[in-house]
Amino acid sequence: MNSLEVIILAAGQGTRMRSALPKVMHKLAGKPLVKHVIDTALSIGAQKIHTVVGHGAEQVKTGLGEIAVHWALQDKQLGTGHAVAQAMPQVNNNSVVLILYGDVPLVKAATLQNLVDSVNDNSMALLTVKLPNPTGYGRILRNNEGKVIAIVEQKDANVEQLLIDEVNTGILAVHAKKLNEWLPKLSSNNAQGEYYLTDIIGMAANENLHIVTHHPDHAMDVEGVNNRLQLNALERFYQRQKADELMTNGATLADASRIDVRGNLKTGRDCFIDINCIFEGNVELADNVSIGANCHIIDSKIGAGTIIKANSVVEESVIAEHCDIGPFARLRPGTQLANKAKIGNFVETKKAILGEGSKVNHLTYIGDAEIGKDVNVGAGTITCNYDGANKFKTVLGDGVFIGSNSSLVAPVNIGAGATVGAGSVITGDVGDNQLAVARGKQKNIDGWKRPVKIKK
Numbered sequence: 001m002n003s004l005e006v007i008i009l010a011a012g013q014g015t016r017m018r019s020a021l022p023k024v025m026h027k028l029a030g031k032p033l034v035k036h037v038i039d040t041a042l043s044i045g046a047q048k049i050h051t052v053v054g055h056g057a058e059q060v061k062t063g064l065g066e067i068a069v070h071w072a073l074q075d076k077q078l079g080t081g082h083a084v085a086q087a088m089p090q091v092n093n094n095s096v097v098l099i100l101y102g103d104v105p106l107v108k109a110a111t112l113q114n115l116v117d118s119v120n121d122n123s124m125a126l127l128t129v130k131l132p133n134p135t136g137y138g139r140i141l142r143n144n145e146g147k148v149i150a151i152v153e154q155k156d157a158n159v160e161q162l163l164i165d166e167v168n169t170g171i172l173a174v175h176a177k178k179l180n181e182w183l184p185k186l187s188s189n190n191a192q193g194e195y196y197l198t199d200i201i202g203m204a205a206n207e208n209l210h211i212v213t214h215h216p217d218h219a220m221d222v223e224g225v226n227n228r229l230q231l232n233a234l235e236r237f238y239q240r241q242k243a244d245e246l247m248t249n250g251a252t253l254a255d256a257s258r259i260d261v262r263g264n265l266k267t268g269r270d271c272f273i274d275i276n277c278i279f280e281g282n283v284e285l286a287d288n289v290s291i292g293a294n295c296h297i298i299d300s301k302i303g304a305g306t307i308i309k310a311n312s313v314v315e316e317s318v319i320a321e322h323c324d325i326g327p328f329a330r331l332r333p334g335t336q337l338a339n340k341a342k343i344g345n346f347v348e349t350k351k352a353i354l355g356e357g358s359k360v361n362h363l364t365y366i367g368d369a370e371i372g373k374d375v376n377v378g379a380g381t382i383t384c385n386y387d388g389a390n391k392f393k394t395v396l397g398d399g400v401f402i403g404s405n406s407s408l409v410a411p412v413n414i415g416a417g418a419t420v421g422a423g424s425v426i427t428g429d430v431g432d433n434q435l436a437v438a439r440g441k442q443k444n445i446d447g448w449k450r451p452v453k454i455k456k
Contacts, residue, residue: 003048004116005095005176006041007087010034010102011054011074016227022056024102025063026231029238030262030280032063033225036105041098043109044116048095050087051102079194080170081186088183091176098173099197103225106238107171107216114214115173123210124174126201129219130165137167138198140213148211151198155191168198169222178204246273251285254293268304292326300331303339320356338373355398368410369394378404378422385410397432 014023024034031039034051041049053060054074061071072087084099091097096119098112111127118125126148128140139161141150151168152161182203186195204211216222220237223230236257242265243256251267253259258275265279268287277291281299285291289302292310300317308314309326316333324342325331331343334351341354344361352366355373360366362379368391369383381402383394392410396402400414403422414420415432424438 002119002175003092003095004044004046004098005048005050005091006046006098006100007084007091008034008037008041008049008051008100008102009080009083010060011052011057011077011083012103013055013077014103014226017225017231018228022060023225025056025060026225026228028105028225028231028235029242029260033105034060034102035064035067037100037102037107038064038067038069040107040109040112041100044113046098048091050090052083052087054083079188079192080197081183081195081199084179084197085183085195088176088180091179093177093180095176096173097176097179099171101170101224104169104171104222105225106221106223106234108221111214111216111221112171112173115171118212118214119173119175121175123212124178124204125172125212125214127169127171127216127222128166128213129169129216129222131167131219132165134162134165134167139164140166140168142166147205148201148213149205150202151196153190153192153196153198169216170197171222172197174200174204178209263299274310286321295326332367366394368392369396371396372398372400372416374398375400375402377402378406380405381408382406383408383410 010024012023017023017026025032028036038049048070050070050072052072052074054077057073070090074083074086096116098116115125115127136154138151138153139157140148141152143149182200186199188195190196201211223234225231225234239260240256242261243253243259246267247253249267250269251271251273254274259273260278262278263281265283267285270288271285272290274291274293276294278296283297284301286302286304288305290307292308294311295308296313298315300314302319303321305322306319307324312326312329314331317331317335319337320339322340323337326345328345329343330348332350335349336353338354338356340357342359342361343349346362347360347364350367352369354371355375357373358371358375360377364377364379365382367383368385375396384407385391385394394408394410395413397414397416399417401419403420405423406420407425409425409427412426412429414430417433418430419435420426421437424436426436426438430436
Protein backbone atom coordinates (compact mmCIF):
# COMPACT_ATOMS: atom_id res chain seq x y z
CA MET A 1 0.00 0.00 0.00
CA ASN A 2 1.33 3.43 -0.95
CA SER A 3 1.97 5.92 1.83
CA LEU A 4 -0.07 9.12 1.91
CA GLU A 5 1.66 12.49 1.81
CA VAL A 6 -0.21 15.78 1.90
CA ILE A 7 0.84 19.06 0.35
CA ILE A 8 -0.90 22.13 1.78
CA LEU A 9 -0.62 25.33 -0.24
CA ALA A 10 -0.35 28.24 2.19
CA ALA A 11 1.88 30.79 0.49
CA GLY A 12 -0.69 33.39 -0.54
CA GLN A 13 -0.49 36.93 0.75
CA GLY A 14 -4.20 37.32 1.34
CA THR A 15 -4.28 41.03 0.52
CA ARG A 16 -8.07 41.16 0.73
CA MET A 17 -7.89 40.28 4.42
CA ARG A 18 -6.23 43.69 4.92
CA SER A 19 -4.13 42.29 7.73
CA ALA A 20 -0.50 42.02 8.82
CA LEU A 21 -1.29 38.40 9.73
CA PRO A 22 -0.88 35.79 6.97
CA LYS A 23 -4.30 34.71 5.73
CA VAL A 24 -3.94 31.08 6.75
CA MET A 25 -3.24 32.13 10.36
CA HIS A 26 -6.58 33.87 10.80
CA LYS A 27 -8.75 31.82 13.13
CA LEU A 28 -11.96 29.91 12.61
CA ALA A 29 -13.53 28.43 15.75
CA GLY A 30 -10.48 29.58 17.68
CA LYS A 31 -7.97 27.71 15.49
CA PRO A 32 -5.87 28.96 12.53
CA LEU A 33 -7.34 28.07 9.16
CA VAL A 34 -4.30 26.03 8.16
CA LYS A 35 -4.38 24.12 11.47
CA HIS A 36 -7.88 22.86 10.58
CA VAL A 37 -6.43 21.52 7.33
CA ILE A 38 -3.45 19.91 9.07
CA ASP A 39 -5.66 18.23 11.67
CA THR A 40 -7.96 16.81 8.98
CA ALA A 41 -4.96 15.50 7.04
CA LEU A 42 -3.63 13.79 10.17
CA SER A 43 -7.05 12.25 10.84
CA ILE A 44 -6.91 10.29 7.56
CA GLY A 45 -3.46 8.93 8.27
CA ALA A 46 -1.10 11.24 6.38
CA GLN A 47 2.45 10.03 6.95
CA LYS A 48 3.99 13.36 5.99
CA ILE A 49 2.52 16.83 5.67
CA HIS A 50 4.30 19.39 3.50
CA THR A 51 3.22 23.01 3.90
CA VAL A 52 4.21 25.46 1.18
CA VAL A 53 4.66 28.92 2.65
CA GLY A 54 5.61 32.26 1.15
CA HIS A 55 4.15 35.51 2.45
CA GLY A 56 4.72 35.69 6.22
CA ALA A 57 6.47 32.31 6.22
CA GLU A 58 8.11 32.85 9.61
CA GLN A 59 4.81 33.94 11.16
CA VAL A 60 3.16 30.76 9.91
CA LYS A 61 5.98 28.57 11.20
CA THR A 62 6.00 30.29 14.58
CA GLY A 63 2.21 30.25 14.86
CA LEU A 64 2.03 26.50 14.28
CA GLY A 65 4.65 25.82 16.94
CA GLU A 66 5.90 22.26 17.27
CA ILE A 67 3.52 20.64 14.78
CA ALA A 68 5.38 18.04 12.70
CA VAL A 69 5.25 19.72 9.31
CA HIS A 70 7.77 19.69 6.47
CA TRP A 71 8.20 23.21 5.13
CA ALA A 72 8.67 24.31 1.54
CA LEU A 73 9.18 27.92 0.44
CA GLN A 74 7.55 29.52 -2.59
CA ASP A 75 9.41 32.84 -2.69
CA LYS A 76 7.67 33.98 -5.88
CA GLN A 77 3.93 33.56 -6.39
CA LEU A 78 3.91 31.85 -9.80
CA GLY A 79 0.76 29.76 -9.46
CA THR A 80 -0.48 26.57 -7.85
CA GLY A 81 1.56 24.29 -10.10
CA HIS A 82 4.72 26.14 -9.15
CA ALA A 83 3.76 25.96 -5.46
CA VAL A 84 3.32 22.18 -5.52
CA ALA A 85 6.65 21.82 -7.33
CA GLN A 86 8.43 23.46 -4.37
CA ALA A 87 7.36 20.62 -2.08
CA MET A 88 7.95 17.70 -4.44
CA PRO A 89 11.69 17.22 -3.75
CA GLN A 90 10.74 16.11 -0.21
CA VAL A 91 7.98 13.75 -1.37
CA ASN A 92 8.50 10.01 -1.75
CA ASN A 93 8.03 9.14 -5.42
CA ASN A 94 6.03 6.02 -4.51
CA SER A 95 3.48 7.85 -2.37
CA VAL A 96 -0.02 9.09 -3.06
CA VAL A 97 -0.14 12.88 -2.85
CA LEU A 98 -3.19 14.78 -1.64
CA ILE A 99 -3.22 18.49 -2.50
CA LEU A 100 -5.01 20.75 0.00
CA TYR A 101 -5.25 24.49 0.65
CA GLY A 102 -4.49 26.36 3.84
CA ASP A 103 -7.45 28.70 3.38
CA VAL A 104 -10.04 25.93 2.81
CA PRO A 105 -10.56 24.76 6.40
CA LEU A 106 -13.82 22.80 6.46
CA VAL A 107 -13.33 19.97 3.97
CA LYS A 108 -14.36 16.75 5.70
CA ALA A 109 -12.06 13.83 6.42
CA ALA A 110 -14.50 11.37 4.82
CA THR A 111 -14.48 13.39 1.60
CA LEU A 112 -10.69 13.35 1.46
CA GLN A 113 -10.58 9.65 2.25
CA ASN A 114 -12.83 8.99 -0.74
CA LEU A 115 -10.36 10.83 -2.96
CA VAL A 116 -7.35 8.94 -1.66
CA ASP A 117 -9.10 5.58 -1.96
CA SER A 118 -9.82 6.29 -5.63
CA VAL A 119 -6.15 6.60 -6.63
CA ASN A 120 -4.42 3.66 -8.30
CA ASP A 121 -1.98 3.08 -11.15
CA ASN A 122 -4.69 3.91 -13.67
CA SER A 123 -6.56 6.71 -11.94
CA MET A 124 -6.35 9.96 -10.03
CA ALA A 125 -9.10 11.72 -8.07
CA LEU A 126 -10.50 15.24 -8.27
CA LEU A 127 -12.91 17.06 -5.93
CA THR A 128 -15.48 19.10 -7.84
CA VAL A 129 -18.61 20.97 -6.83
CA LYS A 130 -21.64 22.36 -8.64
CA LEU A 131 -22.41 26.00 -7.91
CA PRO A 132 -25.42 28.11 -8.91
CA ASN A 133 -22.96 30.93 -9.61
CA PRO A 134 -19.63 29.48 -10.77
CA THR A 135 -18.04 32.86 -11.54
CA GLY A 136 -14.35 32.95 -10.72
CA TYR A 137 -13.81 29.21 -10.63
CA GLY A 138 -12.15 26.84 -13.09
CA ARG A 139 -14.75 24.90 -15.07
CA ILE A 140 -14.69 21.10 -15.41
CA LEU A 141 -14.68 20.04 -19.06
CA ARG A 142 -16.12 16.61 -19.89
CA ASN A 143 -16.37 14.73 -23.17
CA ASN A 144 -19.50 13.17 -24.64
CA GLU A 145 -19.00 10.12 -22.43
CA GLY A 146 -18.97 12.28 -19.31
CA LYS A 147 -15.27 11.77 -18.64
CA VAL A 148 -13.21 14.69 -17.34
CA ILE A 149 -10.78 15.87 -20.01
CA ALA A 150 -9.57 19.24 -18.71
CA ILE A 151 -10.09 22.23 -16.44
CA VAL A 152 -10.29 25.71 -17.91
CA GLU A 153 -9.77 28.75 -15.69
CA GLN A 154 -12.32 31.57 -15.69
CA LYS A 155 -10.05 34.03 -17.50
CA ASP A 156 -9.23 31.49 -20.21
CA ALA A 157 -12.76 30.13 -20.73
CA ASN A 158 -14.89 30.86 -23.79
CA VAL A 159 -18.56 31.85 -23.62
CA GLU A 160 -19.83 28.28 -23.81
CA GLN A 161 -17.43 27.03 -21.14
CA LEU A 162 -18.46 29.83 -18.78
CA LEU A 163 -21.97 28.31 -18.69
CA ILE A 164 -20.65 25.13 -17.01
CA ASP A 165 -21.67 24.98 -13.32
CA GLU A 166 -19.33 22.15 -12.24
CA VAL A 167 -16.17 23.74 -10.94
CA ASN A 168 -12.78 22.80 -9.61
CA THR A 169 -12.10 22.98 -5.88
CA GLY A 170 -8.36 22.55 -6.42
CA ILE A 171 -8.29 19.51 -4.15
CA LEU A 172 -6.99 16.35 -5.80
CA ALA A 173 -5.15 13.10 -5.14
CA VAL A 174 -2.60 11.52 -7.47
CA HIS A 175 0.54 9.38 -7.48
CA ALA A 176 3.70 11.36 -6.77
CA LYS A 177 5.45 9.82 -9.74
CA LYS A 178 2.80 11.31 -12.02
CA LEU A 179 3.23 14.75 -10.49
CA ASN A 180 6.97 14.51 -11.02
CA GLU A 181 6.32 13.74 -14.69
CA TRP A 182 3.73 16.46 -15.28
CA LEU A 183 4.85 19.46 -13.23
CA PRO A 184 7.97 20.19 -15.33
CA LYS A 185 5.73 20.29 -18.42
CA LEU A 186 3.48 23.09 -17.12
CA SER A 187 3.43 26.33 -19.09
CA SER A 188 2.67 29.88 -17.98
CA ASN A 189 1.23 30.72 -21.39
CA ASN A 190 -2.20 31.77 -20.11
CA ALA A 191 -4.17 34.86 -19.09
CA GLN A 192 -2.56 35.09 -15.66
CA GLY A 193 0.97 34.12 -16.64
CA GLU A 194 1.02 31.41 -13.98
CA TYR A 195 1.76 27.69 -13.80
CA TYR A 196 -1.68 26.18 -13.22
CA LEU A 197 -1.85 22.90 -11.32
CA THR A 198 -5.16 22.35 -13.12
CA ASP A 199 -3.29 21.76 -16.41
CA ILE A 200 -2.26 18.31 -15.15
CA ILE A 201 -5.88 17.19 -15.65
CA GLY A 202 -5.50 17.58 -19.40
CA MET A 203 -2.19 15.71 -19.26
CA ALA A 204 -3.82 12.87 -17.32
CA ALA A 205 -6.67 12.68 -19.82
CA ASN A 206 -4.21 12.56 -22.73
CA GLU A 207 -2.57 9.54 -21.08
CA ASN A 208 -5.98 7.88 -20.71
CA LEU A 209 -5.69 8.05 -16.93
CA HIS A 210 -9.14 7.76 -15.38
CA ILE A 211 -10.05 10.96 -13.52
CA VAL A 212 -12.45 10.02 -10.74
CA THR A 213 -14.55 12.89 -9.41
CA HIS A 214 -16.02 13.20 -5.93
CA HIS A 215 -18.19 15.92 -4.44
CA PRO A 216 -18.42 17.44 -0.95
CA ASP A 217 -21.55 17.10 1.19
CA HIS A 218 -22.03 20.86 1.07
CA ALA A 219 -20.50 23.62 -1.05
CA MET A 220 -19.38 25.40 2.13
CA ASP A 221 -17.13 22.41 2.91
CA VAL A 222 -14.82 23.55 0.11
CA GLU A 223 -15.31 27.30 0.42
CA GLY A 224 -12.06 29.25 0.64
CA VAL A 225 -11.36 32.39 2.66
CA ASN A 226 -10.27 35.49 0.78
CA ASN A 227 -11.65 38.22 3.02
CA ARG A 228 -13.15 38.69 6.46
CA LEU A 229 -16.70 38.46 5.12
CA GLN A 230 -16.04 34.95 3.87
CA LEU A 231 -14.28 34.06 7.11
CA ASN A 232 -17.33 35.14 9.08
CA ALA A 233 -19.66 33.17 6.79
CA LEU A 234 -17.59 30.01 7.35
CA GLU A 235 -17.51 30.63 11.10
CA ARG A 236 -21.29 30.80 11.29
CA PHE A 237 -21.68 27.74 9.04
CA TYR A 238 -19.24 25.79 11.24
CA GLN A 239 -20.94 26.87 14.46
CA ARG A 240 -24.39 25.98 13.14
CA GLN A 241 -23.13 22.49 12.30
CA LYS A 242 -21.80 22.15 15.86
CA ALA A 243 -25.08 23.41 17.27
CA ASP A 244 -27.02 20.86 15.21
CA GLU A 245 -24.76 18.06 16.49
CA LEU A 246 -25.33 19.11 20.10
CA MET A 247 -29.11 19.23 19.70
CA THR A 248 -29.12 15.89 17.89
CA ASN A 249 -27.20 14.41 20.84
CA GLY A 250 -29.80 15.60 23.36
CA ALA A 251 -28.79 19.13 24.42
CA THR A 252 -31.20 22.04 24.38
CA LEU A 253 -29.88 25.34 23.04
CA ALA A 254 -31.77 28.54 23.78
CA ASP A 255 -30.68 29.82 20.36
CA ALA A 256 -28.69 27.66 17.95
CA SER A 257 -27.31 30.74 16.23
CA ARG A 258 -25.77 32.10 19.44
CA ILE A 259 -23.23 29.51 20.58
CA ASP A 260 -19.53 29.20 19.80
CA VAL A 261 -17.60 25.95 20.10
CA ARG A 262 -13.86 26.53 19.78
CA GLY A 263 -12.64 23.02 20.39
CA ASN A 264 -14.52 19.89 21.45
CA LEU A 265 -17.73 20.02 23.46
CA LYS A 266 -19.26 16.78 24.74
CA THR A 267 -22.71 16.91 26.31
CA GLY A 268 -24.77 14.41 28.25
CA ARG A 269 -28.53 14.08 28.17
CA ASP A 270 -30.85 17.01 28.88
CA CYS A 271 -28.19 19.69 29.10
CA PHE A 272 -29.36 23.28 28.65
CA ILE A 273 -27.16 26.00 27.14
CA ASP A 274 -28.39 29.57 27.14
CA ILE A 275 -27.42 32.26 24.64
CA ASN A 276 -23.94 33.61 23.86
CA CYS A 277 -21.95 30.83 25.54
CA ILE A 278 -18.40 30.03 24.42
CA PHE A 279 -16.83 26.60 24.85
CA GLU A 280 -13.10 26.47 24.28
CA GLY A 281 -10.65 23.55 24.26
CA ASN A 282 -11.99 20.26 25.62
CA VAL A 283 -15.20 20.65 27.61
CA GLU A 284 -17.45 17.91 29.00
CA LEU A 285 -20.94 18.51 30.35
CA ALA A 286 -22.58 15.57 32.13
CA ASP A 287 -26.33 14.93 32.22
CA ASN A 288 -28.68 17.75 33.23
CA VAL A 289 -26.04 20.48 33.34
CA SER A 290 -27.41 23.99 32.89
CA ILE A 291 -25.23 26.78 31.51
CA GLY A 292 -26.54 30.34 31.85
CA ALA A 293 -26.22 33.14 29.34
CA ASN A 294 -22.84 34.61 28.40
CA CYS A 295 -20.71 31.95 30.07
CA HIS A 296 -17.21 31.02 28.91
CA ILE A 297 -16.11 27.44 29.68
CA ILE A 298 -12.52 26.41 28.90
CA ASP A 299 -10.94 22.94 29.19
CA SER A 300 -13.22 21.86 32.04
CA LYS A 301 -15.44 19.00 33.21
CA ILE A 302 -18.84 19.78 34.67
CA GLY A 303 -20.66 17.11 36.68
CA ALA A 304 -24.27 16.01 36.43
CA GLY A 305 -26.93 18.41 37.64
CA THR A 306 -24.56 21.34 38.09
CA ILE A 307 -25.88 24.83 37.39
CA ILE A 308 -23.57 27.54 36.07
CA LYS A 309 -25.38 30.85 36.17
CA ALA A 310 -25.01 33.76 33.77
CA ASN A 311 -21.77 35.58 33.01
CA SER A 312 -19.45 33.06 34.67
CA VAL A 313 -16.00 31.95 33.48
CA VAL A 314 -14.73 28.43 34.21
CA GLU A 315 -11.20 27.54 33.10
CA GLU A 316 -9.26 24.30 33.54
CA SER A 317 -11.50 23.25 36.40
CA VAL A 318 -13.23 20.06 37.51
CA ILE A 319 -16.73 20.50 38.88
CA ALA A 320 -18.54 17.58 40.53
CA GLU A 321 -22.28 16.91 40.65
CA HIS A 322 -25.05 19.28 41.71
CA CYS A 323 -22.82 22.28 42.23
CA ASP A 324 -24.09 25.85 41.99
CA ILE A 325 -21.86 28.47 40.39
CA GLY A 326 -22.37 32.16 39.71
CA PRO A 327 -23.66 34.45 38.46
CA PHE A 328 -20.51 36.43 37.65
CA ALA A 329 -18.15 33.82 39.10
CA ARG A 330 -14.64 33.19 37.85
CA LEU A 331 -13.08 29.77 38.37
CA ARG A 332 -9.45 29.87 37.32
CA PRO A 333 -7.17 26.90 36.53
CA GLY A 334 -6.83 24.25 39.20
CA THR A 335 -10.23 24.74 40.80
CA GLN A 336 -11.94 21.54 41.96
CA LEU A 337 -15.41 21.42 43.46
CA ALA A 338 -16.85 18.37 45.21
CA ASN A 339 -20.55 17.48 45.10
CA LYS A 340 -23.00 20.25 46.09
CA ALA A 341 -20.31 22.89 46.51
CA LYS A 342 -21.37 26.45 45.83
CA ILE A 343 -19.50 29.40 44.32
CA GLY A 344 -21.55 32.58 44.36
CA ASN A 345 -21.57 35.93 42.59
CA PHE A 346 -18.33 37.85 42.12
CA VAL A 347 -16.22 35.04 43.59
CA GLU A 348 -12.82 34.19 42.11
CA THR A 349 -10.98 30.94 42.74
CA LYS A 350 -7.58 29.66 41.64
CA LYS A 351 -5.98 26.31 42.56
CA ALA A 352 -8.77 25.91 45.07
CA ILE A 353 -10.26 22.61 46.25
CA LEU A 354 -13.70 22.83 47.83
CA GLY A 355 -15.14 19.90 49.72
CA GLU A 356 -18.67 18.56 49.55
CA GLY A 357 -21.34 21.09 50.49
CA SER A 358 -18.94 23.97 51.05
CA LYS A 359 -20.04 27.50 50.14
CA VAL A 360 -18.21 30.61 49.01
CA ASN A 361 -21.11 32.89 48.27
CA HIS A 362 -20.11 36.49 47.66
CA LEU A 363 -17.31 38.87 46.68
CA THR A 364 -14.48 36.57 47.71
CA TYR A 365 -11.07 35.42 46.46
CA ILE A 366 -9.90 31.87 47.24
CA GLY A 367 -6.47 30.98 45.85
CA ASP A 368 -4.05 28.13 46.62
CA ALA A 369 -6.51 26.75 49.13
CA GLU A 370 -7.80 23.39 50.32
CA ILE A 371 -11.25 23.63 51.88
CA GLY A 372 -12.99 20.73 53.60
CA LYS A 373 -16.62 19.71 53.74
CA ASP A 374 -19.51 21.96 54.80
CA VAL A 375 -17.36 25.07 55.09
CA ASN A 376 -18.96 28.53 54.90
CA VAL A 377 -16.79 31.41 53.71
CA GLY A 378 -18.32 34.82 54.30
CA ALA A 379 -18.53 37.73 51.89
CA GLY A 380 -15.41 39.76 51.24
CA THR A 381 -12.99 37.07 52.46
CA ILE A 382 -9.63 36.70 50.75
CA THR A 383 -6.82 34.22 51.02
CA CYS A 384 -3.60 36.25 51.02
CA ASN A 385 -1.59 33.63 49.17
CA TYR A 386 1.17 35.72 47.55
CA ASP A 387 3.97 37.66 49.26
CA GLY A 388 5.22 39.24 46.05
CA ALA A 389 7.60 36.39 45.28
CA ASN A 390 6.07 33.07 46.35
CA LYS A 391 2.65 31.44 46.72
CA PHE A 392 1.48 29.83 49.97
CA LYS A 393 -1.39 27.53 50.87
CA THR A 394 -4.46 28.01 53.04
CA VAL A 395 -6.14 24.92 54.55
CA LEU A 396 -9.63 24.99 56.10
CA GLY A 397 -10.88 21.88 57.88
CA ASP A 398 -14.39 20.45 57.73
CA GLY A 399 -17.18 22.64 59.12
CA VAL A 400 -15.14 25.85 59.33
CA PHE A 401 -17.04 29.16 59.40
CA ILE A 402 -15.25 32.24 58.11
CA GLY A 403 -16.90 35.55 59.00
CA SER A 404 -17.28 38.27 56.40
CA ASN A 405 -14.43 40.56 55.36
CA SER A 406 -11.69 38.31 56.74
CA SER A 407 -8.13 38.02 55.43
CA LEU A 408 -6.44 34.63 55.74
CA VAL A 409 -2.69 35.19 55.44
CA ALA A 410 -1.05 32.05 54.10
CA PRO A 411 0.50 29.75 55.00
CA VAL A 412 -2.25 29.09 57.51
CA ASN A 413 -4.30 26.13 58.78
CA ILE A 414 -7.73 26.52 60.32
CA GLY A 415 -8.90 23.41 62.12
CA ALA A 416 -12.17 21.55 61.77
CA GLY A 417 -15.19 23.28 63.30
CA ALA A 418 -13.28 26.53 63.91
CA THR A 419 -14.86 29.96 63.56
CA VAL A 420 -13.18 33.16 62.39
CA GLY A 421 -14.87 36.36 63.49
CA ALA A 422 -15.87 38.89 60.85
CA GLY A 423 -13.22 41.40 59.86
CA SER A 424 -10.31 39.32 61.19
CA VAL A 425 -6.82 39.17 59.76
CA ILE A 426 -5.64 35.65 60.52
CA THR A 427 -1.87 35.22 60.42
CA GLY A 428 -1.50 32.09 62.55
CA ASP A 429 -3.01 28.64 62.72
CA VAL A 430 -6.38 28.12 64.41
CA GLY A 431 -7.12 24.87 66.26
CA ASP A 432 -10.16 22.63 65.91
CA ASN A 433 -13.37 24.21 67.20
CA GLN A 434 -11.61 27.43 68.28
CA LEU A 435 -12.93 30.96 67.76
CA ALA A 436 -10.36 33.30 66.25
CA VAL A 437 -10.88 37.06 66.39
CA ALA A 438 -8.08 39.27 65.10
CA ARG A 439 -9.09 42.88 64.69
CA GLY A 440 -8.41 46.24 66.30
CA LYS A 441 -10.43 47.23 69.36
CA GLN A 442 -13.39 49.50 68.57
CA LYS A 443 -13.03 53.04 69.89
CA ASN A 444 -15.95 55.52 70.03
CA ILE A 445 -15.07 59.23 70.35
CA ASP A 446 -17.65 61.69 71.68
CA GLY A 447 -17.94 65.15 70.15
CA TRP A 448 -16.39 64.13 66.87
CA LYS A 449 -16.76 66.75 64.17
CA ARG A 450 -16.54 65.86 60.55
CA PRO A 451 -14.18 67.77 58.29
CA VAL A 452 -15.78 70.52 56.22
CA LYS A 453 -14.79 72.00 52.92
CA ILE A 454 -12.59 75.04 53.07
CA LYS A 455 -14.26 77.95 51.32
CA LYS A 456 -12.16 79.47 48.57
